[in-house]
Amino acid sequence: MLIDSHCHLDFPDFSEQLDDVVVRARDRGVQRIITICTRVEKFGQVLAVAEKFDDVFCSVGTHPHNADEELHITTDRLVELSAHPKVVAIGEAGLDYHYDKSAREAQKQSFIAHIAAARITGLPLVIHARAADADMIDILKKETEIGSFPAVLHCFSSGAGLAKIGVELGLYVSFSGIATFKNAQDIRDVARGVPYDRILVETDAPYLAPVPHRGRTNEPSYVADTAASLAETLHLDVSELIAQTGANAFQLFKKLPKVL
Secondary structure, X not given: OEEEEEEOOOOHHHOOOHHHHHHHHHHOOEEEEEEOOOOHHXXXXXXXXXXXXXXXXXXXOOOHHHHHHHOOOOHHHHHHHOOOOOEEEEEEEEEEOOOOOOOHHHHHHHHHHHXXXXXXXXXXXXXXXXXXXXHHHHHHHHHHHHOOOOEEEOOOOOOHHHHHHHHHOOOEEXXXXXXXXXXXXXXXXXXXXXXXXXXEEXXXXXXXXXXXXXXXXXXXXHHHHHHHHHHHHOOOOHHHHHHHHHHHHHHHOOXXXXXX
C-alpha cells in the first residue's frame, strides 16, 4: 500500500487546490496521507485538513525552526492534543543546525519534551534531523536508556552513522524525493544499508519534488515516483517496495486505520 508518511497539506501552497491534490494522490494509488504539524499553535489548521478527508491523518508538534516560539508547549499538552482520533504521531520535532532558526538549547528542550510525549502515548515521534548528527545521536541514546519510544528519522539527509544508530535503537528511516536527485548518491547508499522492514517513503510536500517533477510544488501523488526510484535503488520490484513500506507504515503508525 502506497502511503505518504509526511507532507504539509496545511501550508499555503495547497490552499487553492487542496481537494485536487488529494484526488490526484488517490488516482496514483496513495491510500493514506499523514500531514505533519510544525507549530502546535496552528494545530487547529492541520487538524481541519485531516478531518476533511477520510484518508488524511495528522501529527501534533513543534518543528525545531519554531522551538523558540513554543517552549511553553509542554509534554502534557502534546499528550492531550494527541488523543484526537485523527492524530497518529507526535512532531515533527528535532534538531536543525543547518539554519539554526531557533537557539540550539531551545531545540533540544523541545525535542526532549516531544520524546517524552511519544513515550507516554506510544505514538511515533517524527524526527527532523539536519546537520546535527552528533547531538541527535547523543540525545537518542540517552533518551532510549530512560525508556524506549517509537520514532522515524524523516526525510533522511544525514550521515550513515545516524541511520545505523537509529535502526539499532528501533527507529525507522524515511526517504523523500532527495533520494531521486542526481547528486544524492550518498543518500541512496544509506538506503541500501537500512533493513527493508524499517524503510518508509514520503514527499515532505510542498518541498523536494522528486525526479521527474523537480522545480514544481511537491504533492502527495509524487510519492509514487519516490517509491519507484527507491525500488530501483534497492533492486526491488516497485510493487514489492510499496507493499513493504506500506506494511512498515502501519507497523509504526499503529493508530493509522488500515484499508479494508
